[in-house]
Amino acid sequence: MNMQMLALAFLAFTAIGGLAWVFIYPSLSGEKKAESRRASIARTEPAARQVDKTQRSRRExxxxxxxxxxxxxxxxxxxxxxxxxxxxxxxxxxxxxxxxxxxxxxxxxxxxxxxxxxxxxxxxxxxxxxxxxxxxxxxxxxxxxxxxxxxxxxxxxxxxxxxxxxxxxxxxxxxxxxxxxxxxxxxxxxxxxxxxxxxxxxxxxxxxxxxxxxxxxxxxxxxxxxxxxxxxxxxxxxxxxxxxxxxxxxxxxxxxxxxMSMEAKASAGIIGSLPPIVMLLVWMSTPDYISLLWTTPMGQFMVVCCVGWMTCGVLVMKKMINFDF
Structure with a gap:
């Protein structure tokens, strides 16, 4: 009798332990979490590949x-x-x-x-x-x-x-x-x-x-x-x-x-306007003195050269004070 009871108890204990191993141990050991993590990774991999492909396409x-x-x-x-x-x-x-x-x-x-x-x-x-x-x-x-x-x-x-x-x-x-x-x-x-x-x-x-x-x-x-x-x-x-x-x-x-560039532009405007202003003032005060510039061939040649040099100077100053961004 005692042997039968012990055998039944042993079998019952073994059955309970097996059930606990099957149902409780995975939760305690983290196997279910690992399995769910692997499943989620497997599900997100195609989506991640799709996102990466989309980003690569937009970059291209x-x-x-x-x-x-x-x-x-x-x-x-x-x-x-x-x-x-x-x-x-x-x-x-x-x-x-x-x-x-x-x-x-x-x-x-x-x-x-x-x-x-x-x-x-x-x-x-x-x-x-x-x-x-x-x-x-x-x-x-x-x-x-x-x-x-x-x-x-x-x-x-x-x-x-x-x-x-x-x-x-x-x-x-x-x-x-x-x-x-x-x-x-x-x-x-x-x-x-x-x-x-x-x-x-x-x-x-x-x-x-x-x-x-x-x-x-x-x-x-x-x-x-x-x-x-x-x-x-x-x-x-x-x-x-x-x-x-x-x-x-x-x-x-x-x-x-x-x-910020208005000071430089004002300086360039003053420098560029000084020669014609001085020429106009000299013509107003002593017209016979400066009229040689447009009444003689040499004076005309000098005026053309001065206009060319002044144009180059104005263009250089304009290039210096214009900013590209």
């Missing part, structure tokens, strides 16, 4: 966009005249009309300079300056003025697009809102994007072409953001919101640089 797209930006900068050095006219806001002008206006200006200045006693050499110098220098200076002036107006209105336009996207409007409709209400030249540039997209070009490529008509880094930033979002997706409102912040920070930096 950004690198490609930067290479494209560098290529555009190289092309910008040899811009055709028709594109320069469009950048200056003279899209209705043709190169032929530009050359005709330049020739007329050169002829008028030659006749005026020759009539007032400047001589043949002085007339040719004035004709060259009026025919080749003045029209290109006007193109550069109009282009810079148009770019400043564009950069002034671009951050607000990007904010309008961000608010439209957050409100549920498609990107194309948000661009239409900007094209309807924005001031010039932003209005005409966004209308060009709409027209280009309407004829079948993808919206990303249409926005990327904005840099050709408005060659400023901010326009290229906008085109790159839209092009990358169209290719790989992502939170467009967040990307454009960051772009708006970058544009405003660049504007603040430009204004700060403008304020």
């Amino acid at each position: 797209q950004v690198e490609g966009s930067l290479k494209e930006l560098e290529a555009r900068r190289q092309k910008e050095k040899s811009v055709p005249l028709s594109m320069r006219l469009a950048q200056a806001g003279l899209g209705t002008w043709t190169p032929k009309k530009f050359w005709i206006v330049s020739g007329v200006c050169a002829a008028v200045c030659f006749v005026v300079a020759f009539t007032v006693g400047g001589g043949l050499l002085g007339g040719l110098g004035m004709a060259f300056a009026a025919g080749f220098g003045l029209p290109r200076w006007m193109l550069g002036y109009l282009k810079n003025r148009r770019e400043k107006a564009f950069l002034k209105a671009l951050p607000d336009a990007v904010d309008v697009i961000v608010r439209g996207i957050k409100a549920g409007l498609p990107l194309f409709d948000s661009i239409k809102v900007v094209a309807a209400d924005a001031p010039e030249p932003l209005k005409s540039e966004f209308l060009a994007i709409i027209e280009t997209q309407t004829i079948g070009m993808p919206l990303g490529d249409a926005c990327a072409r904005l840099f050709e008509r408005m060659p400023v880094p901010e326009a290229n930033f906008f085109g790159i953001v839209i092009a990358i979002q169209q290719k790989s997706g992502g939170n467009l409102s967040e990307a454009l919101g960051n772009l708006s912040k970058v544009l405003r920070d660049r504007k603040k930096m430009a204004e700060k640089i403008q304020a």
Whole structure:
């Protein structure tokens, strides 16, 4: 009897111990946690690979966009005249009309300079300056003025697009809102994007072409953001919101640089204006003394040389006080 009881007790104890080993020991030893950890790692590995692949794809797209930006900068050095006219806001002008206006200006200045006693050499110098220098200076002036107006209105336009996207409007409709209400030249540039997209070009490529008509880094930033979002997706409102912040920070930096360089610009203006002012004062006090400069061949030659050296000096000072960022 005692042996049977002991055998039953031993078997019961063994059964309970086996059940405890099966059900309780894995929890105490951490095998279940390790198994669940391995399962979670196995589940997250494909997702991690997908995220890494997406990040790599976006990185490659950004690198490609930067290479494209560098290529555009190289092309910008040899811009055709028709594109320069469009950048200056003279899209209705043709190169032929530009050359005709330049020739007329050169002829008028030659006749005026020759009539007032400047001589043949002085007339040719004035004709060259009026025919080749003045029209290109006007193109550069109009282009810079148009770019400043564009950069002034671009951050607000990007904010309008961000608010439209957050409100549920498609990107194309948000661009239409900007094209309807924005001031010039932003209005005409966004209308060009709409027209280009309407004829079948993808919206990303249409926005990327904005840099050709408005060659400023901010326009290229906008085109790159839209092009990358169209290719790989992502939170467009967040990307454009960051772009708006970058544009405003660049504007603040430009204004700060403008304020810090005003002293140098004032000094350059005074130095550049001293020779003609002194010449005018001498002519007002003793006209016979200085009139030899435009009444004799040697004096005319000296005036032409002085104008050339003064032009070189002004251009050097302008290069020294202009800052690219």
